[in-house]
Amino acid sequence: MRYKIVLEYDGSAFHGWQRQIGLRTVQGETERALSHISLGASVTASGRTDEGVHALGQVAHFDYFGELDAQTLARALNHWLPEDISVVGCSVVPDSFDARKSAKRKTYEYVMYTSPVPSPLRRTRECRIGDRADVAAMNAAASRFVGTHDFSAFMTSGSSAKTFTRTIYSSSVAERDGRIIFRITGSGFLYNMVRIMAGALMRVGRGEKREEDIERALSTGDRRLMPDVAPPEALYLVSVEYDGI
C-alpha cells in the first residue's frame, strides 16, 4: 500500500532534504524513523529542500505493507522522528501516486521584516530587509513573476533542470502579523529560484532595483541581473498540491 505523508520540519539543523552519507538530512531521518516500523522503506518527497529551508507542508510517499492504519502509522513515525520533524498528515493513496511526479502546484513563503537593527528573535526564521521597505513596490514587482516564463535568470547553475520554463499562478508581497511575506505558487521551481526572487524583491523594497529590472531579467534570462540568493532560514515550503488527492 502506498502512503502519502505531510511533513513539517525546522530546517535549521538539516543538510537539506536529500539523504547523504554522514550528514543529517530530513530524508535520512524520516527513513530511519520508518525503518523502525517497516524494513527497507525509502521515502520520496515532492522535491528537495535546501540546507536550512523549512517546511510546513512537504509531501512525501512510501510503500508500507504492515498492519498499522494511517493514523497509527503517523503516530508511530512521530514517536521515532526527532523533534524537528513532524508528520502532520498521513493517508493511503493509489499506487500511481508519486509525491514528486504527481505534484501539480507548490507554494512557498519567504518571510521578511524591517527594523532599525537586526532582531535576535527573528534572525533564525526571517530575513531583515533594512530599516524600512516599500511593500507596494515589492508587491508590484512580485506580480511580474505571474505567468509562464523562462526563469533562467532566477536559477543557480548546478541545477539538473532540462527546461527553464515554469508557470507561476500567483505571486504577491503583503504585510501579515508584523511580517512582510512573499508568497508564490507555481507549477515548479528551479534551483534557488524562490530565494533569488526574494533577493530581488528585497532590493526593490530598499529602492535599489525596480519592477522593470525584474521584467528585463525575465526577458533576457541574464542571471547577472539577479545577483542575490536570499538566505535559506526565511524560506518555507508551505504546501504541495495534487489533482484529486
Next chain:
Amino acid sequence: MRYKIVLEYDGSAFHGWQRQIGLRTVQGETERALSHISLGASVTASGRTDEGVHALGQVAHFDYFGELDAQTLARALNHWLPEDISVVGCSVVPDSFDARKSAKRKTYEYVMYTSPVPSPLRRTRECRIGDRADVAAMNAAASRFVGTHDFSAFMTSGSSAKTFTRTIYSSSVAERDGRIIFRITGSGFLYNMVRIMAGALMRVGRGEKREEDIERALSTGDRRLMPDVAPPEALYLVSVEYDGI
C-alpha cells in the same frame, strides 16, 4: 553619565541574565561588549531572566564617561554584541535612575499554541497546550490574578524575595496571529511566577483545572495546588516601565 539601554535577546543559548563564571549569560556578553568601549563597566538589568527566557524589551543601565553619544554608543555595542543580543534603544538618564530599583511595571508574554502534534517550527519559541484549548476559560482564570495578592503559591522556592505580595495591573489570555498569548503586567514578579501561572492556565485550557483552583491557590498560598512550571522558551519579557523616563 548614566545610560539606559533596551535589549532584545534570544534566550536559547544563554544561562539566563546573570553573570556566572564559565557560563554564557546575557549580562556577561553585554559587559564584554561594553568593555571594548569603556573600561570596567558593569551592567544592571531590571531583573534577571532565567535560562532560556527571551526578552523583547529588557532594560539595563550602566555608567559611561567617554565621548560617544547615545546613538553611536548603541551602534558600537551592537557591533560587539553576539547576534542573539541587540541594543534596540539607548538614552542618557539621570544618575538617580536604576534599572532595577526604579522599575515600576513589567510586562511578560507567554506564547502558546494548539495542534494535534507538536510543531517543529514553533517548538523553540512557543509552548503547545494540546489538540485544542478553551481560551475563554483561560482568559477568565487569568483575570483572577489582577489586583494585589500574596503570590506564595506561584513561586518556586529558592527565591530571595522577602515579601510575596505583588500587584498585577492586567492579565489576559487572547488569540493573536494564530497564537494563544497570556499577557501580564505587574509591579514585579516572584521567581518563576509567570511560568507557574502559565502552567496553571494551560491546565485550565485543557479542562484539568478551573478558575476556582486559581482563586484557592491565591487565598491559601499553597504551592502544591500549582505544580507546573511551564517551559522557559515560550516566555518573553516584553517591556519594563519607569516613571517619567
